[in-house]
Amino acid sequence: MGKPRESWSKQDKEKQNLKKKKEKEERKIERKANKGSGLDDMIAYVDENGQLTSTPPDPTRKLEINIEEIEISVRKQEPGEPADLIRKGTVTFFNDSKGYGFIKDSETQQSVFVHVNGLVEGIKENDRVVYEVEMGHKGPTAVNVKLLK
Structure with missing residues (x-):
């Protein structure tokens, strides 16, 4: 082959x-x-x-930037005076058996959640109260709630 x-x-x-x-x-x-x-x-x-x-780049056109002035996200909240944190309002709803309710702010007309753990004194509907606002899981929450005298 x-x-x-x-x-x-x-x-x-x-x-x-x-x-x-x-x-x-x-x-x-x-x-x-x-x-x-x-x-x-x-x-x-x-x-x-x-x-x-x-x-x-031309080194004569260089700008000096202060690092503290750079804002990347939300502006830092400046601490306010303690008097600004204390608000007045009226209890629009409060359920004693469940232990929660809502307070309507007298200045902003905003409804603020209140829990029985944030009460200093007992409250009921249509009471005038003094309170402080803290941010809770779902929004503003009233704490240190006292009856207005």
């Missing part, structure tokens, strides 16, 4: 593989030749408008 002949497609594949190897070798030689300037070509700068540029 004779030697099997290579088919035409096998010859084409072999030529393609040789071509790929040659191109790979050429790219390798090119990379070695340009090795020193690689990092400088990769550096990018951001200008004052937020655009990418290849030139470094």
Whole structure:
């Protein structure tokens, strides 16, 4: 028996593989030749408008920014005077058996939740009261609730 002949497609594949190897070798030689300037070509700068540029920024136009003045999220609440925290209102609803109710603020007309644990004295509906507001799980909650005398 004779030697099997290579088919035409096998010859084409072999030529393609040789071509790929040659191109790979050429790219390798090119990379070695340009090795020193690689990092400088990769550096990018951001200008004052937020655009990418290849030139470094001008140091004379540099602005000094105070870190404490940067606000990332909600502004910090400044502590108010204790007199601002004490409010007056009227009990609109109070359920003695369940131990909760609502107070309507006399200034803002806002309804504030009150629980029996926040009471200093016993209250009932339509009583005028003095209270402080704290943030609870679901919103403002009245604490230190006292009858207004």
